[in-house]
Amino acid sequence: MAEAHQAVAFQFTITPEGIDLQLSYQALNQILLSGVRSWKKRVSRLRNGVIKGVYPASPSSWLFVVIAILATMYMRSDPSMGLITKIQQHLPLSLHVSLSAQGQTMLSALLFSTLLWLSLILALRFCLKLLLSYHQWMFEQHGRVSNTTKIWVTLLRLLSSRKPLLYSYQTSLPHLPVPVIKETVSRYLLSARPLLTDEGYERMTKLAAQFENNLGNRLQRYLKLKALWATNYVSDWWEEYIYLRSRGPIMVNSNYYGMDFLYVSPTSVQAARAGNTITALLLYRRKVNREELKPSRVPGTVIPLCAAQCERMFNTTRTPGEETDVLQHWQDSEFIAVYHRGRYFRLWVYRAGRLLSPREIELQIQRILEDQSVPLPGEEKLGALTAGDRVPWAKIRSSISAPGSISDLWTSSRGRPSS
Template identity: 75%
Template sequence: MLQRCTNHVPTVCRRNYSTDKRHSFAVEVHSVRVRLRKFLNIRLHLSKHQAVAFQFTITAEGIDLQLSHEALRQVYLSGLRSWKKRIVRLKNNVITGVYPASLSSWLFVVIAILATMYMRSDPSMGLIAKIQDLLPTSSSLSPQCRTVVSAVLFSTLLWLSLIFTMKLCLKQLLSYHRWMFEQHGNVSTTTKIWVMLVRIFSGRQPLLYSYQGSLPNLPVPAVKDTIKRYLESVRPLTTDSEFERMMTLARDFELSLGNRLQWYLKLKALWASNYVSDWWEEYIYLRGRGPIMVNSNYYGMDFMFVTPTPIQAARAGNTLHALLLYRRKLNKEELKPSRIPGTFIPLCAAQCERLFNTTRTPGVETDTVMHWNDSEHVAVYHRGRYFRLWLYQAGRLLTPREIEQQIQRILDDKSAPAPGEEKLAALTAGERIPWAQARKEFFSSGVNKRSLDCIEKAAFFVTLEDEEQGMMGDDPAASMDRYAKSLLHGKWFDKSFTVVLYKNGKNGLNAEHSWADAPIVSHMWEYVLTMDSFQMGYNQEGHCKGDVNLSLPHPQRLSWNIPSQCQERVLQSLSVAQALADDVKFHVFAFRDFGKGSIKKIRMSPDAFIQLALQLAFYRDRGMFCLTYEASMTRLFREGRTETVRSCSSESCAFVKAFQSGEAVDVCRRLLRNAAEKHQMLYRLAMTGAGIDRHLFCLYVVSKYLGVLSEPWRLSTSQTPFQQVELFDLVNHPDYITCGGGFGPVADDGYGVSYSIIGENIISFHVSSKRSCAQTDCHRFGMQIRKALLDLLQLMTDDKRDAPRSEHNHSAKKEL
């Protein structure tokens, strides 16, 4: 405003200066001063009783500037919080850097060295004397002081050498993975010694990132091993002639191009922390030019049977406060390092670094992931409008009740969206190139840039929906499907994650996939749900606990100036996103007939059991086998992400064919166990860096050379594990179980299946398909999954003989 007025002064002056009358000019200047004085008497109000924070007035004598103590206090406390975070981050970096040793161990080493010198012994074998000779001479230092300084320097070097040695030893120990392939209850002597050594070198009370420097690098598998396992995986999906051709191509590739490319990968593995992850993030996620809605983003749900409060603003208050508490723990590294369930083996935590304050920005050729160290606000969407909600005041985090109050103010705001604002988020849901071009053309300056920066630099994104979701109504199954579909479609897809809050108090989230994988978001969401219900809670009226603070400034409405050309781009992206959204179907259900407890009784891996049930269900549904994707993690290695387990194997196909043809019970049981053992072996190989697909991906040209990686993943599956079982008391609170989450189908003619093993007796499934494909139906496939699970358990527990088994199978065929 000041700039616009001052720019106007010369225009007025030039207009009157042409008269060449000085008196007239002086009068005009005086008039301008009067108008400016009236126009620029600006007062900005803050906090309680609308006290003046600062004011400035332009007078004939100059600018009169006044600052209030409250404004200075706000600035001081906000800066103090920022500096505290920097100091904590620096302290944690030091503690993590010296782990598995501790800072106190340095003092112990120094005292030990000084004590031995006091006893007329030289533990340094002359090194302390050499260090003393290298010290600059000074009259202020006596010979005794020079000796002490030399001893302290030697002790420090010795301490750092010990730390380096301990880290190296721990890294070598964590590279040992043979324990994973040993049978339960039959542990080798080598593994027992290894366990003891790992415990010795692991130190005590690690921070979240303490193990990062000790995790091994992901190994590069041998080309011949990868090709061998690759041929095994495609054998059940190819004819004899196709497989012969595949073997010839694979042999030629191994002897020629494969070995040359392997040297590049080995060179990168020596230089980089992980030879896969950066390429995987860039080429699989960021270079994709199609919509990330449905195709990449995924979602997570609220409790299945319980809604802690029906008040939308109250649920938002607890949810947002819990998220910020989790971020505080993350920044202070107070979260325990993730480990393989039931063991003390650490997992890489590098993906946690970009959980908050992160956004994906579009580009013409490739997107980029932007991360900021801190953010004190969130961006909120409601009824087509965008708001900035500050979550800190005077350096402290707002209480849940204060956040509820602020959210309620947004809900009560009756202002209308600006032209083009209501559907603006469709730009993030459509194709990436149009969004990149629109961002550069319409959002690179002015008010649009400021508002977009507010969204992108927010801690996360919040959507307040006017609709109700969850398990409700006369058809709870259909309501759960609508709930899943609503979460997958989300609103602003570029933020690291978006929290969605519905009118009836239900919540959920939608997460962008490039920066991290689902277990990272799932870990955070488990914490939020339990804090919300069991730690914070609500009062009898359903509101957040605490007092209302009416002195808080209202949330800031973001301003937009969206021209008609940009509105046309928005509508084009909206049409693409709407067509994609309408094409996706969901089926969400909880399988409650049995769970992992019954599966363990037949001495079988629950994951292998479910994967084989999916193979049987798909064969019954489509009458064929398909390339199957199951996500496995490689976080045993530094910066590890995922690897593919090709669940469709020769062993699983042999079992399905035998089971469907009515073979003897004993034969089917033996084939089922063989298939389960094969699946567990494939899963362990993937976890220990001996998978197939990431190595083939990094060889880069293998897909074109062999012509097989273009085969679609018609069955894409993933398990969402519960990582903090201790937070959920399913015995005393059996209804407080989450639905897990899901994702869209990878192939147009395939299924996406996400499942969660909940407690001992429940398995939840999220099945997706596309309406445009007449061959797939998620509800039909869901029925096949239920039937396959029951059939497999009956096979392993029923004592019926061959004739009844065969009769049952034929009746099942007739039914299908």
């Protein structure tokens, strides 16, 4: 309870003399620093959103367009071919009263410049999308590149000359095309042929033809309709029905893990290696959040790849359900979970808005290694449930979510001192 009292920013008691107010300046300082860090992230996301929104142009190009339009008007020329005058005529009456004629002209010129700038951005993004839809480069012979492909590479490099952010190409990537139903059926039969007998293959061919002529055509129209507004018509279905609705264990089928140096060991101290690994992962997460990583490309080319998988690389968990799992994602997290000898620890990796150094994290890891406490009832075997089928794990998880159950004890164990 002492730690809980220290986390309170202020306390007050009512006495006969009045109200006795006690402030915890350390807690208030932590709240202030946490708020500053949160707002810095919001500003960074807003800035990155603007930069991504105008790519392959730059935000500063708006000023160039405005100066060019104003300079042309100063030379007694109308680059808008009368549009600036029409915009001035349709300004609100309040602006006609408060602004002079010259001010109205300047405001109309700014509006026209902004509209022209946005139109140029849309045109550039459309051109970039058309260039990324070119696939002939995949069929070029090594050392014999056609002139068309050379011109395509030159144009693509010109449009991608600005340094892109991690998600700069997301809106310019071409949509996944819907395959022709006849080709889909033909490939299915080709893949099923080695698994079927002659009689079974003949029956499957008839069923495939019936599907193609009846239900298949109607489903194909629905699929094309979805492909008009979805960047990838299959990704959400794949995530839901193949990934989240899979009822098998995810430990050996879906989970991934990271290791420190596999062939080179800079130190044999376990806590030090853990501190270095944790810091490296958090620095990588910072680059992902700030979108400072370069977009992945097809090896040896200038073709960018989709980076949507990076959005939920961190701060994301998969909660088990009886029919389907649920993905939960948090924008930020200031601690990590450490599992050691059947015990869970909550290890804070930020202090006063600053990422802890590898040495500071190493000291906390060492305290966990030296901790002699025993696991709480049920805590030691709780992790094994995540290795089983999803349905039993979901039922057990829902049964231990009631007050006074194992989950309360496990939550208490995560609060062990580690800082």
